[in-house]
Amino acid sequence: MTGSKDDTLRFEIVKSAKGDIPSIVEIINEEAARSGAVLTVDSQKVKRWIDSGISLLAKSDGKIIGHMAANRWPISGMVELRSSVVRPEYRGKGVSSTLTKGVIAQIGKKYGKPSLVAFINKAGNGRGILEALGFRETDYESVPRELFSIGPKYRGKKEFGYRILVLRHRE
Numbered sequence: 001m002t003g004s005k006d007d008t009l010r011f012e013i014v015k016s017a018k019g020d021i022p023s024i025v026e027i028i029n030e031e032a033a034r035s036g037a038v039l040t041v042d043s044q045k046v047k048r049w050i051d052s053g054i055s056l057l058a059k060s061d062g063k064i065i066g067h068m069a070a071n072r073w074p075i076s077g078m079v080e081l082r083s084s085v086v087r088p089e090y091r092g093k094g095v096s097s098t099l100t101k102g103v104i105a106q107i108g109k110k111y112g113k114p115s116l117v118a119f120i121n122k123a124g125n126g127r128g129i130l131e132a133l134g135f136r137e138t139d140y141e142s143v144p145r146e147l148f149s150i151g152p153k154y155r156g157k158k159e160f161g162y163r164i165l166v167l168r169h170r171e
């Protein structure tokens with residue numbers, strides 16, 4: 001998949017490979033140190049995403065400019081987007097939206113189209129592409145109980161404006 005919202009940035013979306021692990025750890029941990037918007041990761045965690053889950057990269061001229069992983073929750077099939085990071089100088093050009101589209105497509109190929117997507121949200125944005133794909137925000141009460149196993153961790157961070165956004169596909 002390729003993406004380009006304007007003439008200035010051309011990028012491609014590729015599956016992460018084991019050789020990318022150090023660069024993925026770097027791009028995520030740099031953002032964690034800069035803004036605290038993502039949690040720090042280690043190479044073991046990134047390797048698990050590559051082995052068992054979905055991990056995609058955005059590359060421009062061979063350079064990693066963005067990352068997104070996903071975890072599929074076993075009982076509900078809910079897809080949780082993880083460690084969504086785009087290098088600051090490449091933001092606002094649709095990189096994250098294209099990664100989101102790629103993650104949903106990969107999950108769809110493997111398990112069928114997901115009906116629920118969740119992610120930790122800080123700024124209140126990031127749902128535009130999911131809405132374009134047919135998802136709509138759903139209330140916390142109607143989401144799978146599985147979510148509560150990650151919930152408390154983030155509820156504790158509410159003072160920084162974090163919340164879990166859950167979107168359900170319209171049938």
Ligand SMILES: CC(C)(COP(=O)(O)OP(=O)(O)OC[C@H]1O[C@@H](n2cnc3c(N)ncnc32)[C@H](O)[C@@H]1OP(=O)(O)O)[C@@H](O)C(=O)NCCC(=O)NCCS
Binds near residue numbers: 035098125127129
């Ligand atoms: C959030 C982030 C991944 C967006 O990447 P991006 O490639 O700039 O995003 P896109 O251009 O595809 O736009 C996607 C959304 O991000 C928003 N966005 C775009 N530029 C942004 C910026 N500079 N800062 C914050 N949000 C931005 C857009 O409004 C859009 O929201 P919408 O889908 O509701 O319309 C990027 O700003 C980032 O890495 N932020 C720090 C890490 C983070 O907050 N990760 C999310 C929590 S896991």
